[in-house]
Amino acid sequence: MTRLSATNLKVRFGDRTVLDGITVVFDSHQVTAVVGANGAGKSTLLTALAGLRKPDGGQVHLEDADIHGLAPRVRAQRVGFLPQIPEVAWPVDARTLVGLGRTPYIGGRGLSQADDEIVARALSTTGVDAFADRNVLTLSGGERGRVLIARALAGEPEWLLADEPLTGLDPGYQLDVASLFRRMTQDGCGVIVTLHDLHMAMRMADRVLVLGEGRVLADGSPEAALSPDVLARAYGVEARFWDGNAGRVIEIVGRRA
């Protein structure tokens, strides 16, 4: 079990404070969903945890090491990151794109046979091997999203930090990705995702972190963290719960008066 932790994390954009002293410890073997209103600092927290943004205050530790003290390649081998905007600049084929996930391991050389096997496994795990040789730019948004997840898998990270990985996926593929993340935690990986869909957070996460105004509003099991009270504070909405066949359902009744 490895630990990824933030201590009194502060990030400012100009004179706007986005993260205002966040302290949180993540354990691997868990899927943690970070939720919160637009602008609550979800993506900022994720990029800071991934070591891609130097905080204005506080630290991020991977085990006992300051994440900004790690060599970029070592950090990249241990912490995989999936950006929110699925940017692909050139018309490369899907296999090549997934192969980029091996970048932290290969230095200047090309992909070895072992690398190719890892890439092939990532392609089949995410179910994209059918279009492995197709130009990524001609794929649908959902297909491209899954290819990018395969890219992150090919890096074999200890931690996967994914910013809105379900955006643009249809309900079936959302469930597929959720169970993929679940399997990754069973293999010892820690998964942290930001989500907008509270139903999916309820459904796929072991733990939910609710952000609001740069602070942690709630942290705990989905049922505990996504209480009507917390949702009112985080989103300004009135919500109620009932138990459905596939778990608890959140109904957003309306804007809170």
Next chain:
Amino acid sequence: MKTVSRPLLIGLLLAALVLLSLASLSAGKVWIPWNAWFAAADDLRSIIVFELRLPRTVLGIIVGAALGLTGAAMQGYTRNPLADPGILGVSSMAAFGAVVTMYFGALTTLPWLLPVGAMIGAVGGIAALLALSGAASSILTFVLAGMILNTVATAGVSLALNLAPTPWAVNEIVNWLLGSLADRSVDEVRMALPFVLIGSVLVMMLARPLDALTLGETGARSLGIDLGRTRVLLALGVGISVGASVAVTGVIGFVGLVTPHLLRPLVGARPGALLLPSALAGAVIVLAADVLVRLLPSVAELKLGVAMAGVGAPFFLALLINVRRRAV
């Protein structure tokens, strides 16, 4: 996508380069077939081949390779198929640096100042480009930054022409600015070759970072790419090789733009895999164009820079229309 196997592609480009080199040694005001090259040590034809055409051929290869390579690297870094040292102002900044040394007329005593001036101009230009476009390196900010550099460099060159001490100096500067491989000697080869080699090695080290940048800057950083190091290598590598090239041949545009674009589909669009083929193909294109301007029947030889612009500008237009169509 129809990709060509890498050894085949490189082999074909090398073969083309050898054939064109032979043509380049033979072609000119007098056609000298290869069996006359070694006629006799004091034969005029042998002197023409080895003292005039050989340096010219070697320079064509060096400069073409430098332009093709740096064009591919800049397109990879900016993730923009419309980028090259010419359009983004690096070549004109190199020319500005060179013109400054010409203007002060120090070249008769210190000929090394010319490439040094050009390289300082080019490295300064691309460093300014990277700084101006900043972290939000969208295509638009790069093109705008390049426009600013081109404007500044053109204004500087105009100022030097305006203040030039003698008509002769004006003539020299203008002639050089047009870009040509004519009347070069082994001195120019000595001047350019080491720097182009150093610059090219630095650029070739960028293959992995450029590949990773396919996923954007955040994506590349998450793969452990140090973008600060990438920028420094790019600025030095492109600046040194473009500066050294411009110093010996003047500004030859569009090679850096056209070459990577033609080859991209053949290498599966991977920016890192594009570097070496682009260097070879850049040499092929410049050499072919230079043989062509020598074979054209005209009173004064057409300047290579002018010829490349004549071919390159319509190509650029077609590219722009194509990009627009895709964006709609």
